[in-house]
Amino acid sequence: MNKKIIKIVSASLIFIVIFMFSVVLATDDSVYVWSTETEPISSQTNANVTNENTENNTNQSSNSLNLESGSAILIEQKTGQVLYELNIHEQLRPASVTKVMSLLLIMEALDSGQIALTDKVPCTEDAAGMGGSQIWLEVGEELTVDEMLKAICVVSANDCTVAMADYLCGSQEAFVEKMNARAKELGMNDTTFKNCHGIDEDGHVTSAYDIALMSRELLNNHPTILNYTTIWMDTLRNGESELVNTNKLIRNYKGATGLKTGSTSIALYNLSASATRDGLSLIAVIMKAPTTKIRFSEAQKLLDYGFSNYQYKDLATRGTVIKEADVTKGVTSKTNLITESDVGILIKKGEDKNIEQTINIEENLAAPIAEGQKVGEIIYTLDGKELGRANIVAETGVEKKTFFSIADYVYQNWFSMLRT
Numbered sequence: 230m231n232k233k234i235i236k237i238v239s240a241s242l243i244f245i246v247i248f249m250f251s252v253v254l255a256t257d258d259s260v261y262v263w264s265t266e267t268e269p270i271s272s273q274t275n276a277n278v279t280n281e282n283t284e285n286n287t288n289q290s291s292n293s294l295n296l297e298s299g300s301a302i303l304i305e306q307k308t309g310q311v312l313y314e315l316n317i318h319e320q321l322r323p324a325s326v327t328k329v330m331s332l333l334l335i336m337e338a339l340d341s342g343q344i345a346l347t348d349k350v351p352c353t354e355d356a357a358g359m360g361g362s363q364i365w366l367e368v369g370e371e372l373t374v375d376e377m378l379k380a381i382c383v384v385s386a387n388d389c390t391v392a393m394a395d396y397l398c399g400s401q402e403a404f405v406e407k408m409n410a411r412a413k414e415l416g417m418n419d420t421t422f423k424n425c426h427g428i429d430e431d432g433h434v435t436s437a438y439d440i441a442l443m444s445r446e447l448l449n450n451h452p453t454i455l456n457y458t459t460i461w462m463d464t465l466r467n468g469e470s471e472l473v474n475t476n477k478l479i480r481n482y483k484g485a486t487g488l489k490t491g492s493t494s495i496a497l498y499n500l501s502a503s504a505t506r507d508g509l510s511l512i513a514v515i516m517k518a519p520t521t522k523i524r525f526s527e528a529q530k531l532l533d534y535g536f537s538n539y540q541y542k543d544l545a546t547r548g549t550v551i552k553e554a555d556v557t558k559g560v561t562s563k564t565n566l567i568t569e570s571d572v573g574i575l576i577k578k579g580e581d582k583n584i585e586q587t588i589n590i591e592e593n594l595a596a597p598i599a600e601g602q603k604v605g606e607i608i609y610t611l612d613g614k615e616l617g618r619a620n621i622v623a624e625t626g627v628e629k630k631t632f633f634s635i636a637d638y639v640y641q642n643w644f645s646m647l648r649t
Contacts, residue, residue: 294534296527299497299517300437303531305541305575306445306503306510312535317438320419321516324491325362325385326499327427327435329443330408332381332489335393336451339374344397346375355401356392361428363388364470376465382457383472385490387426394425401425415442429495437514444488444501444512458487458503477525478502482532488512490524498524504532509541509575542581544609545572545619551588551607559596559627566590566604569620576611584611590621596629 292315300321303313311317338344350373352366364380366372366388372380377393380386394404401424408422419436427433447454461480463472474480475490484506491499498518502525504511513531518524545568552566576584590605598604605621 294527294530296515296530297519297523298515298527300514301516301527301531302437302441302514303535304441304445304512305535305539306448306505306512307541307573308575309442309445310575312511312539313531315437317441318419318436319516320434320436321499322429322433322493322496323427323435323440323516324429324493324496324499325387325427326440326489326491326501326514326516327422327425327433328381328385328390328491329440329447329489329501330412330422331390331394331404331425332378332454333443333447333451334397334404334407334411335374335378335381336447336454338397340451340453344374346373346378348374348396350374350377350392350396352388352392353395355395356388359387359391359426359428361387361426362475364465364472366392372465378454378457379460379463379472380465382454382487382489383460383463383474385475387428390426412439412443415439415446417442427491427493427496429493437516440499440501440514440516441512444503444514448486448488448503448510448512455486458489459485476500476502478504478528482529486510492521492524500524500528502528502532504536506536507540508543509536509539511535538577539575540578540581541573541575542584543571543573544584544586544617545570545607547571548624550624551621552590554590554594554604556598556627557593557595558630559598560630561627564594564598564627565624566621567624568607569601569603569622572607572609572617572619574609574616576616580611584609584616586610588621596627598623598627600624600626602626 296315300316300319302311302317304311339346349371352368352370354368357366357368362385364384364386377389380389391401394401398404398407404425405422408425412420412422417435417439420439421432421434423430423433459479461474464470465472478485482504484504486503486505488501488503498521500515502513511532513528515524515528518527547568547570549568550565551568553563554566556562556564587608588605594604600623602623603620604623606618607621608618609616
């Protein structure tokens, strides 16, 4: 008996609501308006996606730091913005900094599932015959990909690099073709690779700018490489082979994260050095330094310059609720408006207090509205110059009122309430 009464009452309520809806649908002309407003931004954190505007009016193009190296560059890792430059497109021999590209291809294969860290990689005759820095692999000896990466990143092992090239592509020659193709995709127009390890070879050249490009690609898109580049000391072969990082900054420089050293008698001393402090990540590249001491001291000088003068500012975080907005002629009357993406910028220290945000929202928000539909923008400016922007989108969709949609909405909500 109680169930019959509930059904009768439910049917009556549905009829009443539908009748009222037909009246509301004919008279609902209210609109939601949010006018443009400008105000100082509030501090936000944990943004991971960056502003892609790399226009730069602040980088130092003269040798104001009095560097002795032949070429140098300092960039901000997230945006790629150049903060300091010296002969950045001069084609020079990279030595073992070449391995940044080799590591990039290995990490791409690893992260795509082509290979696994536990895969056992055999030492080929080609790899065993390498000179220069190595861990003295014997033909047929196997190390895991994890161990190979450790040897390449920490002690710049040429034999391990060639073994990985053979494992991935069948030969060093095929691997080098892939290196050059990837360099072209990254816009490394100063670069021609002749080998995967960096031992001097005629025509094997790159530039400080191109090294910064591939270093940034490796660090931004394959952050697990830091598991290897930040190792100071370790061992292989059950403790029989001791590894000490060739990059002295890992031990001596606060926030150092990598990345790769390189030197030969012709190339002299090269380094791609990366570090992160207080959310600011920098990459400093030194080429053709006259001594190893100068290589490290000038990389440190570049990094110090960056950390002293710049900061990375998170402006917007994806999914942040900007406003709960009214929606007319919808089955529901409200939806949250959220930021579609993260936005961050590189600015000089202290300038963040002068950044302004302008919020523009469509004046009439009426159903139907799709989930993720753009309804406005936030624009960030400093002294009238745009720094970045983020779309404002609807967090959830709002269906337009119709006879059937309102009946379905009432039915679903009423009977879900009865079940609880």
